[in-house]
Amino acid sequence: MTNALVIGAGLAGLTAALRLHQAGHDVTVLEARDRVGGRALSLPVAQGGIDLGSAWIWPAYQPRVVALLKELGLTTLAQYEDGDFIYEAAAQTQRGAFPKRYSDAARIRGGVQRLAKKLAVTLPQGTIRFGQVVRAIDLAHCPHVETESATWDAEVVVCAVPGPIVSTWDMTPAWSPEVSQALTQWPTWMAAHAKLVALYDKPFWRDAGLSGGAVSHVGPLFEVADQSDPEANFFGLFGFVGVPFDERQDREMLVEQSLAQLSRLFGPQAAQPTKVEIMDWAAEPFTATPFDQTPPNGHPPYGAPALSHPVADRLIFAGAEVSQRNGGLIEGAIETGERAAAKVSPALVS
Numbered sequence: 001m002t003n004a005l006v007i008g009a010g011l012a013g014l015t016a017a018l019r020l021h022q023a024g025h026d027v028t029v030l031e032a033r034d035r036v037g038g039r040a041l042s043l044p045v046a047q048g049g050i051d052l053g054s055a056w057i058w059p060a061y062q063p064r065v066v067a068l069l070k071e072l073g074l075t076t077l078a079q080y081e082d083g084d085f086i087y088e089a090a091a092q093t094q095r096g097a098f099p100k101r102y103s104d105a106a107r108i109r110g111g112v113q114r115l116a117k118k119l120a121v122t123l124p125q126g127t128i129r130f131g132q133v134v135r136a137i138d139l140a141h142c143p144h145v146e147t148e149s150a151t152w153d154a155e156v157v158v159c160a161v162p163g164p165i166v167s168t169w170d171m172t173p174a175w176s177p178e179v180s181q182a183l184t185q186w187p188t189w190m191a192a193h194a195k196l197v198a199l200y201d202k203p204f205w206r207d208a209g210l211s212g213g214a215v216s217h218v219g220p221l222f223e224v225a226d227q228s229d230p231e232a233n234f235f236g237l238f239g240f241v242g243v244p245f246d247e248r249q250d251r252e253m254l255v256e257q258s259l260a261q262l263s264r265l266f267g268p269q270a271a272q273p274t275k276v277e278i279m280d281w282a283a284e285p286f287t288a289t290p291f292d293q294t295p296p297n298g299h300p301p302y303g304a305p306a307l308s309h310p311v312a313d314r315l316i317f318a319g320a321e322v323s324q325r326n327g328g329l330i331e332g333a334i335e336t337g338e339r340a341a342a343k344v345s346p347a348l349v350s
């Protein structure tokens with residue numbers, strides 16, 4: 001029997017696992033996918049990585065991610081915003097020095113998934129069990145977790161999986177009405193979205209005095225930004241796809257229309273990328289349920305109080321959407337991972 005079982009190898013689960021390991025506990029992480037990072041996923045490119053999931057942190061307001069990056073020896077680069085921004089509407093397209101949109105934002109060098117990978121290699125080998133899809137938890141006795149292929153016992157469980165997924169599990173005893181409601185109150189942050197990245201040999205937009213930033217009401221991309229890292233030898237743009245989930249299943253057409261839009265915005269070279277990749281998070285069963293496929297209107301008030309208390313003294317929730325101050329964000333994932341570890345640690349026999 002392991003003494004702490006962490007479910008989910010996203011940034012929250014991995015942070016909890018690291019802190020529990022550092023406190024001297026025996027930890028096992030159950031992860032459904034065959035990789036770490038969850039919504040932190042970076043496409044390897046040249047000497048770096050371009051983000052297909054989360055990309056930005058805001059170091060001025062996010063002390064936990066800054067401290068963790070420092071602890072793990074990772075560095076950041078500022079979001080590039082030199083040059084003109086483009087605003088595309090049906091009636092006209094405007095180019096100009098609009099107020100900076102991402103002035104405080106930074107990216108993690110190598111991509112956000114690099115942080116997840118660093119956390120993972122800091123844990124003892126074999127700590128993370130991949131392909132373990134949790135389906136049921138029995139908290140009536142010693143916590144007993146069932147995946148599709150195995151059963152696991154532990155003294156405590158840290159549950160770092162998005163709420164709408166957790167709400168589908170078979171629980172003994174059943175979740176309280178408050179927990180049940182909190183798990184399904186809001187869609188998981190950004191789970192409804194798809195992101196397109198296009199890589200290029202040269203940053204032709206920078207050469208033309210453009211920042212690579214755009215907002216569009218024409219689409220299919222509604223927001224575009226530069227995702228290059230010249231030090232790592234790659235140049236790229238990313239865009240959030242503004243087409244609803246049901247209407248964006250024809251990938252070829254989506255790529256064609258997106259490249260046509262990037263050409264309208266930044267010049268004809270945009271039609272000739274060296275690589276294009278689309279990541280549709282709404283189609284990912286370990287991120288999104290059908291409930292998550294429609295985005296919320298604005299940023300939900302995550303951090304339901306019912307999720308901040310231990311359940312049956314044996315299970316504690318972590319995850320970006322559990323955070324009240326940084327709900328849905330990388331900072332919230334780290335904050336709740338650290339908090340969960342601190343809460344369960346004193347109860348564990350090392």
Ligand SMILES: Cc1cc2nc3c(=O)[nH]c(=O)nc-3n(C[C@H](O)[C@H](O)[C@H](O)COP(=O)(O)OP(=O)(O)OC[C@H]3O[C@@H](n4cnc5c(N)ncnc54)[C@H](O)[C@@H]3O)c2cc1C
Pocket residue numbers: 007008009010011012013030031032033036037038039040052053054055056057132133134135160161162165189190191193194195281285286287318319320321328329330331333
């Ligand atoms: C397109 C996109 C853009 C984003 N942009 C930003 C940004 O710029 N800045 C920012 O701060 N945040 C951003 N986010 C949000 C950020 O990625 C998340 O806040 C953060 O990664 C959440 O980490 P987590 O560990 O809480 O959850 P997750 O990363 O979702 O991790 C949950 C883990 O649980 C696993 N899992 C799921 N089901 C099961 C199961 N049944 N059994 C076992 N394991 C399971 C998953 O595979 C996953 O590894 C973005 C997200 C997306 C998708």
